[in-house]
Amino acid sequence: MSISNKKSALRQGLLRCHNCGYITTVLSTNTDNTPAAGTLNHCPRCDGELHARLPNSFQRTAALLCSAFILYIPANIFPIMIVTKFGVPEPHTIISGIVALINGGMIPIATLVFIASVLVPLIKMLGLSILLWAVQHRWQRNLRLLTVVYRLIAFVGRWSMLDIFMISILVSIVSSEALEQVLAGPAATAFAAVVVLTMLAANSFDPRLLWDRLGAH
Numbered sequence: 011m012s013i014s015n016k017k018s019a020l021r022q023g024l025l026r027c028h029n030c031g032y033i034t035t036v037l038s039t040n041t042d043n044t045p046a047a048g049t050l051n052h053c054p055r056c057d058g059e060l061h062a063r064l065p066n067s068f069q070r071t072a073a074l075l076c077s078a079f080i081l082y083i084p085a086n087i088f089p090i091m092i093v094t095k096f097g098v099p100e101p102h103t104i105i106s107g108i109v110a111l112i113n114g115g116m117i118p119i120a121t122l123v124f125i126a127s128v129l130v131p132l133i134k135m136l137g138l139s140i141l142l143w144a145v146q147h148r149w150q151r152n153l154r155l156l157t158v159v160y161r162l163i164a165f166v167g168r169w170s171m172l173d174i175f176m177i178s179i180l181v182s183i184v185s186s187e188a189l190e191q192v193l194a195g196p197a198a199t200a201f202a203a204v205v206v207l208t209m210l211a212a213n214s215f216d217p218r219l220l221w222d223r224l225g226a227h
Contacts, residue, residue, distance in 0.1 A: 029058035067216040068145055074211035075138050081200045081207065082131065089195035101195060104128060127201070130166055134208045137163045138215060145219045153220055160217045 025034045032055040053060055089101030102110065104127050111120035137159050143149070144156055 025060050025062060027053040027056060027058055027060060029053065030056040032056065034060060063218055063222075064214065064216040067214055067219060068142065070214040071138060071211050072142055074207050074214060075135060075142065078131075078135055078204050078207035078211060081204050082135065085197045085200035085204050086128070088197040088200070090197040090201060091195050092193045094193070103197065104201070131204055131208055134163055134166055134212065138208075138211055141215060141217070141220065149220075156220055157217060160215070160220075163212050 026032070027034060030053065032053055034053060052058065086104055088103065090104050090107070091102050093100045093102060104123070108120045108124050108128075111117070111123065141156060141160060141163075149156075
């Protein structure tokens with residue numbers, strides 16, 4: 011049997027409660043695979059509200075992702091820390107901090123900072139953009155590959171706090187060099203917001219939306 015001919019649980023009239031995992035039978039579904047009006051809308055075991063898909067998953071993910079893209083620009087352009095050495099303030103962006111680490115011979119740490127602070131957020135945002143594009147245009151090819159992309163984003167999301175951790179390491183390294191003061195720059199707030207927004211965007215996206223149009227016609 012081909013993938014397009016295999017019926018999903020929803021097309022067989024089954025819903026899974028997001029709270030307790032109970033499998034509920036609904037009477038019928040609409041053409042867009044949502045429960046028809048008048049069908050059961052609360053779990054008979056825990057009385058939680060039943061949803062065929064995460065409510066407004068596409069809209070929420072798109073809004074959070076757009077906000078993350080907007081804040082990603084000032085997070086990399088403006089100084090993320092201001093180092094005062096011998097009374098002279100010296101602003102550092104993420105990139106300039108990485109360059110300073112390379113010039114100081116700390117290439118492994120510079121690599122970690124680049125991966126955690128630049129590469130990881132960008133991969134997450136680009137990956138979510140591809141998934142949203144596929145849902146918007148009802149893409150029905152390479153769905154397994156798109157599912158792998160989502161799994162990759164979910165895996166990378168587990169290391170989201172590594173971004174903040176690496177910035178903390180960078181601050182501690184700079185502070186250990188007999189400096190007077192290290193202050194957070196305006197990009198620090200934007201960077202932290204990007205981390206939080208990408209985490210929320212990944213959690214709000216429902217990967218089942220990718221498969222709903224498969225074999226619908």
